[in-house]
Amino acid sequence: FDTSPQAVRLYLLYNHWLSKVLLYFFILLDLSLAIFEEPAVFSLPIWATMLVELLCLLAFTIRLVHYAKVIPRDKFWKDPKNICIIVTLMLTLVDMIIYGALKATNCYGVRWSRVLRPLLLINVTEGRQLRRAFRSIRNALPQIFYVFLLFMFSVLIFSLMALKLLGKRGLKTIDGAPYFTNYLEIVFDLYVLVTTANSPDVMMPAYNASFVFAIFFIVYILINTYIFMSVFLAVVYNNYKKYLKEEVRQLVRAKRHKMARAFAVLQEQREEGGELVVTQANWNQVVRLVRPDISNAHRELLWSVSDDKNQGSIGKVAFVQLADLLNIEVITLKSRPHPLHSLCPAFYLSAPSRLLCRIVQHRAFVIVYDLIILVNAVFIGLDEENPMIANSEWVFLALYLLEILLKLYVFEPRAFFSRHSFWNWFDTIIVISALIATIVNSAMKSSGGYTSRQILDIVFILRVLRLIRVVDSIQRFRAIINTLIRIGPMILTFGQLIIVVYYVFAMLGMELFKGKVKFFEDPNDPAKAYCGNPLLKDTAFAQLNYCKNNFNNVVSSFILLLELTVVNQWHVLSSGFATVTHISARIFFVLFHILVVIVIINIFVAFVLEAFFVEYSVDKSDLQTSLERKIEEL
Amino acid sequence: FDTSPQAVRLYLLYNHWLSKVLLYFFILLDLSLAIFEEPAVFSLPIWATMLVELLCLLAFTIRLVHYAKVIPRDKFWKDPKNICIIVTLMLTLVDMIIYGALKATNCYGVRWSRVLRPLLLINVTEGRQLRRAFRSIRNALPQIFYVFLLFMFSVLIFSLMALKLLGKRGLKTIDGAPYFTNYLEIVFDLYVLVTTANSPDVMMPAYNASFVFAIFFIVYILINTYIFMSVFLAVVYNNYKKYLKEEVRQLVRAKRHKMARAFAVLQEQREEGGELVVTQANWNQVVRLVRPDISNAHRELLWSVSDDKNQGSIGKVAFVQLADLLNIEVITLKSRPHPLHSLCPAFYLSAPSRLLCRIVQHRAFVIVYDLIILVNAVFIGLDEENPMIANSEWVFLALYLLEILLKLYVFEPRAFFSRHSFWNWFDTIIVISALIATIVNSAMKSSGGYTSRQILDIVFILRVLRLIRVVDSIQRFRAIINTLIRIGPMILTFGQLIIVVYYVFAMLGMELFKGKVKFFEDPNDPAKAYCGNPLLKDTAFAQLNYCKNNFNNVVSSFILLLELTVVNQWHVLSSGFATVTHISARIFFVLFHILVVIVIINIFVAFVLEAFFVEYSVDKSDLQTSLERKIEEL
CATH class of the missing domain: 1.10.287 (Helix Hairpins)
Structure with a gap:
């Protein structure tokens, strides 16, 4: 690696969060072009989509060139992901030129390079999880x-x-x-x-x-x-x-290797013949550079774990642990006094105020609010045309708001809204949004008698979501939900994987089947009974009213592919498309089944199983234990 | 335990294979009574089924009394499985008396104790796997x-x-x-x-x-x-x-404990202050008693593994291993000469005969026969009315027979038909049965021009089964199939589990839904269109022609429950039965789904997964390794 200041600056720029966000923005833009290209959800002229695509290609090229500047030349050319990006960009450019030429001469053209777009998502440097x-x-x-x-x-x-x-x-x-x-x-x-x-x-x-x-x-x-x-x-x-x-195992080995190299750079020999060590000053500087967000107290804690014998310097073994140490999450719970306590202690510490605090912190308070939620659930289930029911909504909203205010009165607001209090955030956002939506809805109703269906839908969804909160007060449920929340980020990787596969199949399906099956909004159109294709007359596909399950645009394609993933009735869907094209169209559907249901869904199941087993058999590492011991000592 | 000769004789009788077979015969008889009881597949008068059931109850009682004699009294009464059997027998008797009385007075009665029958299967001493x-x-x-x-x-x-x-x-x-x-x-x-x-x-x-x-x-x-x-x-x-x-873990601990007690009985002190040992003579006697089928050579091999230092006696640690040692399967491959070799060596060792042996053992021989099988597959697919195709069957049969004869000529017959040569057995049985069935079929055809559909079906099945053989010649397939064969016995336990649950649900379903949905053999019967129940008119159940999916006898109940296990269309089936009875009938189907699909099928999947993982990560135990070393030394 080049360690000149300029190279380091380039490297830092490459890894800056803004450039990463920009990269993902352009990938998303490139992928979402499918919405505007023929067959389109919202049709745009060809020159517009082509221009945007060229812009995306330019952005990817700049990013790639930047990457080539950052890492050594031989490493760059040995890495298959770079080669893959270059080939994808070239092919896309060639396809765009051919397609543009064909369209200019009014010939029929196929944008086959659209299938390659997801390759960019896989092969960018940040797609490690996806590549894995x-x-x-x-x-x-x-x-x-x-x-x-x-x-x-x-x-x-x-x-x-x-x-x-x-x-x-x-x-x-x-x-x-x-x-x-x-x-x-x-x-x-x-x-x-x-x-x-x-x-x-x-x-x-x-x-x-x-x-x-x-x-x-x-x-x-x-x-x-x-x-x-x-x-x-x-x-x-x-x-x-x-x-x-x-x-x-490979990752751990690579990490050790890199940390050892870092140690070799920082090491010094304190006394003649003594072992090589890193001093606390150097160590502090490194940690401050790598993780500027870590507080001084936290850093000192980490140092005291590494330098167990208080020598003012650490050997190689302790230094190599640094990366793992930094990964352990330490929640710094500052027991700050409540702001009201500092503002007017006389009032906050008075007997009624302390009684209120005790009530809110009591178990019965939780139970009362769980009961309120249950009553609310029944009210939601009843007919909301009834004015009493409609007005009860205001009572419930007031009760929920009161709960949040009471909690804010008792608990320190910054602790209440800390990063790890998922349910507090959830509660507050839902209640506040429900309040706003209900007010807007009532205002519109009373002003013009007009009710927006969309806002009403949002009000309903928010009302029902509020009920989920009841889950949090049951210990067993909380454990299961916490596991689910923890495997959330991994499910995102999996979501990317699914999107890549769906995108490829959607592009293929749109080229093969677009316009063969039509959906008619007008219920009186005679063509609606056979999806606008006489070949489908009296087939199960048309009888079951599956006309909207078609490949006519990217959104319906994705929904259709999801239905195929769920598997049920996939033979009816595939037979429908085979009827309007050729019997061999079934190959497309069987291939999709093999790839998605047999391979990918099984990987998903394997992956949830593994995540749960890891949760069940979680053993704290040695480092974590020694960190906890230190914290207790303090 | 009582160790008097009489008690030991009783114990041996209890564990004799014949009494176990008798027990399972009576359990099977008891369970299969459902075929003859109302609603019956083959109707028998009530007194006949009652008499058989009484006989079964008597048999179970005798078996239980026998067991009570064999094991100590306090252990017998502490064991829940015995209590369970006694209660089941009592309840069945009470139910039979009530039902008999009701029927004698022409009242409506329900044989509710039929639900309890599978409990006997679970609670007999031999049902350990099932109980687990x-x-x-x-x-x-x-x-x-x-x-x-x-x-x-x-x-x-x-x-x-x-x-x-x-x-x-x-x-x-x-x-x-x-x-x-x-x-x-x-x-x-x-x-x-x-x-x-x-x-x-x-x-x-x-x-x-x-x-x-x-x-x-x-x-x-x-x-x-x-x-x-x-x-x-x-x-x-x-x-x-x-x-x-x-x-x-518990089983291993119990085994160790019992082996240690056996050691305490057999131990002797050879020299003053020396350690307690078991002599080879005593050891031999024990092994001969426990496993009379083990050959002398095999026993000596086991002894030489236990007595590693050749001292003529073994300590406690080596003795405790005995049970594991006896469990390791040692295939004694005696390289006996071919019988023809001993009968007329001049002929068997002549040049043409040895050439033939080399040809049959050659890789090409296998490939040629795989090709023959493929050609045969094509011929089976063609129309068998064509006389050329029909006659080709004789050619293929002759070829397969020739293969078996050639192999028998080359390989020693006892080795060829050894217990572990699954495919040789499979081949020979299929080919011989196909030969017999084809001859019978041709004889019937040529004698009276009459062809039995059943025999023709058997001929077809045997022909197709012959094709499976091709799998054995591909190494990778053989590995997968061997794993599947090895988990076979475990699947049997699982089959018992499924039968128990199905039996209970079938009995319940028959009481709830018998006769509500009828199937008509006659296609012209107008009631066929709505399964004989006007309530089903125009429902999806009747439209999809599901009339035969009913609870009118135990066989259709089992098939219906299997369809519910496969899940697809279970809502149509459950809605059908809800339509003819009451909406709450859905509870029966939802309960079945929860119990069978969510719990039991998941256990099945867990169990296949575990079996495969064990196969993948199979490590030979220390004992096995030392046994192999000994064999190599010999």
């Missing part, structure tokens, strides 16, 4: 592949058996079509049965003929749905654990 | 219960929000019914959505009105279907692991 998730998928693929082959072999064998057993019996499906006579159709039907989406229906014609045939389906479901799907989860989970462990 | 499974469920219940409460709270809150947001918009479902106006209906619909069974349908009316409402459903599915269901799995799995570990 993708790596863990890639590493699990070979094993999943072999299980998948065996699973498909089993499906094919069962289909052959079904063809031989049921094909010649002249059975009819509920639509009167011949039952189990075409091998490929059987394979598809039995694949759908593995996802349980056509569960009793596919069996009914055979079962109605004789209950012996039910045995065939029971054995099939047992082997393919229960055993194979569990094996998939086992394989994914096992790989996830294995590679996660490996990655963590 | 139930204990692990019971232990997991408190934790599951709290998560479940939180989950239900979330469903209730979301339902309230749905009522407020969507109830007043005048939306209609696809049947024209008002959409989301009744709170309890919404709760049920959203509970069904958690199981994904009504996935896009429940959302479509709101989504058609505005895509903003889709956000509500997406958030709901994310929280309740994905996160909560994963948390359920995590809680069940975590408890399963924890209690399994605890149980195994």
